[in-house]
Structure formats: C-alpha cells, structure tokens
Amino acid sequence: MAAGEARAQLQYGFYNTSCPGVEEVVRSELKGIFSNDTTLRAGLLRLHFHDCFVRGCDASLMLNSHNATAEKDADPNLTVRGYEAIEAVKAKVEATCPLVVSCADIMAMAARDAVYFSDGPEYEVETGRRDGNVSNMAEALTNLPPSDGNVTVMTQYFAVKNLTMKDMVVLSAAHTIGVAHCTSFSKRLYNFTGDGDQDPSLDPAFAKQLAAVCKPGNVASVEPLDALTPVKFDNGYYKSVAAHQALLGSDAGLIDDSLTGAYVRLMTNDTNLDTFFADFAVSMINMGRVGVLTGTDGQIRPTCGIYVD
Ligand code: HEM
Incomplete structure (x- = not known):
C-alpha cells in the first residue's frame, strides 16, 4: 500500500451494486443445505472461527491440501465440517456474479445464517473481504486455542x-x-x-x-x-x-x-x-474483522479450494 493511501475497510452492503441480492442467494442455498443436514449449522459456524484465527478471515482454511501441510491438515481442523457446503454456495453465487464475491465473505455470511437458522440472533455482516492464498498447517496449530486451556x-x-x-x-x-x-x-x-x-x-x-x-x-x-x-x-x-x-x-x-x-x-x-x-x-462482527484482506490485497477465485496465481 502506498504512503497516504487509505486502507479499504469492510462495510455493510459491499456487494449492493456489484452483486445485488447475493445475501439472499447465500441464505436460500443454505436453507436447502441445512434442511438436508441440520448439523452443518454448527459446522459452518466453527469453520468461520477456524478460518479467522489463522491468517485472518481470508478463506485460507478452504484451500485444498498439498503434501498434507495445509491448514486443513492441522489436528484441530480434522473435525471441521462444511467445506462442501461453502463450495456449493460459492458455485451458486458464481453463476450469477462471476469473480465478484469472496469465499471469505461467503463464510462470514454462512456463519451468520447458521446462527439465524438455529434460532439465534439475526445480524448484518460486514463484507468486502478478499481471499488469501497461503495455507499453512503450522500456523493453524499455533493460532487455534487448545480445548483444555484455562x-x-x-x-x-x-x-x-x-x-x-x-x-x-x-x-x-x-x-x-x-x-x-x-x-x-x-x-x-x-x-x-x-x-x-x-x-x-x-x-x-x-x-x-x-x-x-x-x-x-x-x-x-x-x-x-x-x-x-x-x-x-x-x-x-x-x-x-x-x-x-x-x-x-x-x-x-x-x-x-x-x-x-x-x-x-x-x-x-x-x-x-x-x-x-x-x-x-x-x-461475531469483531471476529469477522480479524486480519482481513481488503481493497486490492488478496484475490477473488472461482473455487474456494483452488488458489489461482
Ligand atoms: C474459546 C476457544 C475455543 C476452543 C478451545 C474450542 C474448541 C472446540 C472443540 C475442541 C470442539 C469439538 C471438536 C470435536 O471434537 O469435534 C469445538 C466445536 C465447536 N466449536 Fe469451538 N472452540 C472455541 C471457540 C469457538 C468459537 C469462537 C466458535 C465460533 C464462533 C466455535 C464454534 C464451535 C462449534 C459450532 C462447534 C461444534 C462443531 C460441530 O458440531 O461440528 N468455537 N470447539
């Protein structure tokens, strides 16, 4: 970022003009997914947390494993569920607005909708995140809290x-x-x-x-x-x-x-x-801001699991 340049911020309704109705598309797709498997609500809520705590909310957790050294391969992530659900939602969004909406934003919306469909609070999510292309098992092990921590x-x-x-x-x-x-x-x-x-x-x-x-x-x-x-x-x-x-x-x-x-x-x-x-x-909004990539940082990729050069 050049000196004096303002850092792009997350905002409400980031896709209002570039992909109007995207939040409705995400919610309606998830409604179908959750009606087939209600347990995925918890899966997608946890997925967003595990993404945000490692390199920020940048969908790096979604990246496919190479040589078993990706975030996905770290022990606490072996029980994380819902990768396919995020890819299904992303595919639906890509069909309407190709290469506009980040996987990281879809994950934040999905966590919000998981809470909503579990009778929890309904809140607006900020959007404008972009996706990272580095996924590292060691970083996941260092940044995710242990289940027996005081x-x-x-x-x-x-x-x-x-x-x-x-x-x-x-x-x-x-x-x-x-x-x-x-x-x-x-x-x-x-x-x-x-x-x-x-x-x-x-x-x-x-x-x-x-x-x-x-x-x-x-x-x-x-x-x-x-x-x-x-x-x-x-x-x-x-x-x-x-x-x-x-x-x-x-x-x-x-x-x-x-x-x-x-x-x-x-x-x-x-x-x-x-x-x-x-x-x-x-x-949740605070967590959704952790380490985000915005503006021209990061990328928007067609498939969350496959990084593009
Ligand atoms: C405070 C530190 C936290 C620790 C140590 C922790 C640890 C864990 C562990 C060990 C599990 C069970 C994994 C398994 O055995 O399958 C779990 C499940 C879960 N965690 Fe956390 N967690 C923490 C915070 C959070 C946060 C901040 C969120 C989301 C905002 C979250 C969402 C979930 C959900 C929804 C499940 C159930 C997942 C499922 O049913 O598949 N956790 N967590």
Whole structure:
C-alpha cells in the first residue's frame, strides 16, 4: 500500500451494486443445505472461527491440501465440517456474479445464517473481504486455542487477534450448538492429571453419563456441547457451564474466573436472551474483522479450494 493511501475497510452492503441480492442467494442455498443436514449449522459456524484465527478471515482454511501441510491438515481442523457446503454456495453465487464475491465473505455470511437458522440472533455482516492464498498447517496449530486451556490461556489466544476477554466468553457460547468428539474431552473423564483421575470440576453424575458413551479409546462418538438444548441457539450453553456440565475444559474454566464467571452467571438469567444475542452479534462482527484482506490485497477465485496465481 502506498504512503497516504487509505486502507479499504469492510462495510455493510459491499456487494449492493456489484452483486445485488447475493445475501439472499447465500441464505436460500443454505436453507436447502441445512434442511438436508441440520448439523452443518454448527459446522459452518466453527469453520468461520477456524478460518479467522489463522491468517485472518481470508478463506485460507478452504484451500485444498498439498503434501498434507495445509491448514486443513492441522489436528484441530480434522473435525471441521462444511467445506462442501461453502463450495456449493460459492458455485451458486458464481453463476450469477462471476469473480465478484469472496469465499471469505461467503463464510462470514454462512456463519451468520447458521446462527439465524438455529434460532439465534439475526445480524448484518460486514463484507468486502478478499481471499488469501497461503495455507499453512503450522500456523493453524499455533493460532487455534487448545480445548483444555484455562481463562488466562484462552484470553491470550483472543488478545493476539485483537479480541477481548468479553469477546472470548461471548463467542465461546457458539458451543450452544454442535458436538465434540469424545477425544476432545476424554482426558477430563479418565486421565485429568496423568494419574487416571477425573476432572474434579466436572459434575460426577454428568461425567458418568459421558463415560457410558465415551469409553477409553472411543474416537468416533460425539456428544452435544450443550446437553440442555443441543440444537437451539440459546443460553443453554451458559447454564451447562454454570452447572459444571461443559464438555470442554476451555468452557468449564470460564466459571472459575471472576470476570468470565460473572458473565456466565448473568447470561444464565438472560431469559429473553436480549443481552446475549446483542453481545454475540457484536463479537461475531469483531471476529469477522480479524486480519482481513481488503481493497486490492488478496484475490477473488472461482473455487474456494483452488488458489489461482
Ligand atoms: C474459546 C476457544 C475455543 C476452543 C478451545 C474450542 C474448541 C472446540 C472443540 C475442541 C470442539 C469439538 C471438536 C470435536 O471434537 O469435534 C469445538 C466445536 C465447536 N466449536 Fe469451538 N472452540 C472455541 C471457540 C469457538 C468459537 C469462537 C466458535 C465460533 C464462533 C466455535 C464454534 C464451535 C462449534 C459450532 C462447534 C461444534 C462443531 C460441530 O458440531 O461440528 N468455537 N470447539
């Protein structure tokens, strides 16, 4: 960028003239996709997060693997789902507006629509992102937060992305929908400190239910991240955390810190969900700004998985 040149910004309605109606196309395509597989709502919400935390929201996560060293190949991304859904939406958009709309913007819209179709808040997304063409496994491993991190660790992972502790406790509530594989939390059931013990912070009755499904070595089964209301976007996640029934260590830890713990408790009483929904929309918009490429940076490619020179 030349000195004195203004950096292009994300904006609402970036495609109003270049691809009018694109948001409706995306939503209607997703409506069909979600009606075939409701679990993809959670998949697409997570996909946007895992994209944004590695090189910014630039669709680099979509790039096909070469020599098994792409973002996609990193361990936390092996359970990420919804790549085909994004490609299907992109193909639909390309049919109307070729080489105009970025994959990164489609991913941001898809995350928003996933929340909307799960009865969560409806919010406007900023657009104008462009797509990156570098995808690196090591960067994904460094930037994606670990599932057993405590509040201090998690806050640090978010701070690196210019996201606050509040963004962290708010965005963690994406776990109000979707599932985790037993492997993501079995250490809490069987070998918490390396001594064959259980995480003492886990509700024992709940742990027993989990252990009935997640036997040692079970790598295939999944459990809902919010056992109270697994497919509904609501404050069930915060109720689960407050009741010591969170699956992941990173979620369970939120109740231990005075600030995040206060927020969790507050949200358990947010019966009309107004505060939670407003906060979630703000934090999603904040996350959608992380490291974006705009203006003439990056590219618009015909297929999200295939980078063009
Ligand atoms: C705070 C740090 C976070 C950690 C450590 C974390 C970790 C995880 C883990 C381990 C899983 C389960 C993966 C599996 O076993 O299949 C998961 C699932 C999920 N995560 Fe997160 N996550 C975090 C934040 C977020 C954020 C910010 C979002 C989105 C805004 C998000 C959205 C999801 C969703 C929707 C699922 C369910 C996916 C599905 O059903 O396929 N997570 N997360």
